[in-house]
Amino acid sequence: MKNTVLGVFAAGFAFSVLAQAEVTDMTADFKVAAGFKLEKIHDVTKDEGSWVGLTEDDKGRLIATDQYGGLFRITVPPLSGGQTKVEALDIAVSGGHGVLWFKGKLYIVVNENVKKNPSQTGVWVVEDKGDGWGTPELLKGIKAGGEHGIHSLVVSPDKEWLYLVSGNYGQLPDLSDSFPAKVWEEDQLLPKNKDGRGHAANVNAPAGWITRFRPDGSDWQLVSMGQRNTYDAAFHDNGELFSYDADMEWDFGMPWYRPTRIIHAVPGTEQGWRNGSGKWPEYYEDSVKPVLNIGPGSPTGVVAGRGFKAPAKYQQAIYALDWTFATIYALHMTPDGASYSVEKEEFVAGAGLPVTDAVIGRDGAMYFATGGRKGVSHLWRVIYTGSEPTAPQPAAKAVHEVRDKLSEYVRNPKSADGALVLENLGSDDRTLRFLAKAALERFPNTDWAPRIAEQENPWTRIMGTMAMARMDGKKHRDLALKILMDTGWESLSLQQKLNWLRSAGLVFIRGGEPSDAERKAVIAKIDKSYPSDERTLNFELARMLCYLQAPGVVARTLKLMDEAPAEQPEPWQDLVERNSRYGKDINEVMKNQPPRTQIHYLYCLRAVKGPWGPGERRRAFNWFREIESRRGGNSYAPAIAMIRQQIYDNGTEDEKKLFAADAKAPAKAPKALPPVQGPGRAWTIEEVVKVTSEGLEGRDKAKGQAMFEASLCSACHKFGTEGGAQGPDLTNLAGRFSAEDLAHSIIEPSEVISDQYEFTEIITHDGKTTVGRVLNEQDEILVIGINPFDFAQQIEISRADIKSIAPSKVSPMPPAMINRLNPDELKDLFAYLLGK
Known part of the structure; x- marks a missing residue:
């Protein structure tokens, strides 16, 4: 239902001219792909704000949105040179992250609660009347805000749908349909630790998402979920959707750190982002594996290259923008089974280019903006000046018949061919296995479950039991566990073993803990494989055997920790070294890498209850001396402190007395502050x-x-x-x-x-207000860090005493x-x- 906004959101005249600017060739100042020229065509003024979103209207003019302000129309100069003209549009909608021109209308994704536009986050549309603008209409109000809220819009290849991309702080709107079956949960075999700094502590699945809706604002459908903070997406010429998801830089150095990633967002995609330590490893097949891991960064815009007047490979590329490392990547896609392999190329890069969004103009040039977070903003243009042919290329249709059928079954389960779905649960292609499972989970009931037991293909049994656990874990618990126990373990491939363990974990998570007999049977099946020669298999065997309290698991795990080889350098060393200033902090962490393998094993061992064997708990605590001497992201130290405390808490009373001094890291003496000469003043x-x-x-x-x-x-x-x-x-x-x-x-x-650093305001029934960072949520209490300079100063508030809880509007600084x-x-x- 549309809402028409009156009063402050009234229509007005078309624009007022703010500025004009000349073109400057900046190719020599930055790294630019061979044969291309980089031009700066506008220095965004203070009145124009800081631009984070771009689109192009039907007359070839650009429209930009200021992150904390209004909208601007840009008449770009001819490719031969000239002046850029910028006009402020008289559209009373502000705080937009994304903007899209489509069929004579301007769609705006309002995400920021700025003073000019309080509490009006959502998708807006305003019609271009030719001599002015119509009245802005709210197509869908969506609770969001901050830099992890709702972001960008993308038009589907058939022009029938608009796709909305959101980070993990955007609240999922009411839906008419959901391609990922609405059975998502956190799915943690071991207790999850929330972020030690309190970030996203209340954010659970579905986390970041992509929805689609009709241009009139109707028929909202969930397409993809389980992402952290995807800012934008684009359709390749092959018709497939690709998005660029963020890492959690505070996790750097932890075993659950996930680099920024390119996602092939097939219908029903689950990417497995969960808060804190709960992020799924990418080998879990209840999620889709990224087609490319890039490394640290801050993903912003994504745009397809169609229309780019450039050599064929650049027309058929997807361009992904990284704000932190000031890079535009050209992603060259090659079909690989039902998905794609990706070769990345640094297309434009260099300090001083905090890139936010890009479009391919009707004139065949690429236009992109830099800015964001109220920083200095510019508008740029990339033109091909080389000698290779630039004739428009036909759409690179790469039809994969089975993938396309399964994708349609996920979107429309009533059309599904059950035999084809069942067959592809056992496919050798991971994308097809995932789509078959996603289609199966969309069926109206689970009458198919007994047929899984009749199948001999190990993948069919593994993926089928995953779906059984997720769809109705309690009903199918015993059957699913029997199917897994009847599946030969030794003959499984590494990936099958990893997902046999994942599926068994889902059976226990969703269906209930194992009985003593079941526990012993599972241990007997897998115990001889631990330790193995495969690091990832050891990781999952440790997780399962610690969960099952397997005899001897502590001793074997400690031995693995002692014998583990040094951590291998991260594959993105070249990225952080390319820019010494931006990458300096990450580079220092990489030079003094934390022992991620040992951290994972300690994370598993914290679940094993005492008593441990003689000397075993001491050996575990001794590891913290080395771990705490290393550097990691912002959440590294509190995450390690939680694991240390939990290993202590799971001891017997006698063990707690013996290791009382090991429950917390040794305190460090405060550093003396340098002197200030002054005299100071109340600076404005x-x-x-x-x-x-x-x-x-x-x-x-x-x-x-x-x-x-x-x-x-x-x-x-x-x-x-x-x-x-x-x-x-x-x-x-x-x-x-x-x-x-x-x-x-x-x-x-x-x-x-x-939103990463905001405090929370809690009002209790007695009228008392507490402002601080929620560090830990327990069943009955919240643990609040109340001193922004020292989160060790904490209080506990009973949930029963809380009247209201909301983000604080006052900075802790x-x-x-x-x-x-x-x-x-x-x-x-x-x-x-x-x-x-």
């Missing part, structure tokens, strides 16, 4: 801009670092390899933030609060942190942070 944004505009070149970086510590910035913010983790990492400010942007963030910290500094000290601090 205008005063900071004036002082810093006098020049930051040649300032004393050592004094700047000292002021970073003296102003308590380092208590919460990491810069390079030093600092805390309660607030955003400031290492990458250079090239993205101006002195004015930084002044706004310091003096008015509540103006923009990232105090607004006067620089007021002790004199002008010279302030300039040293800004030069240090901005890399001058």
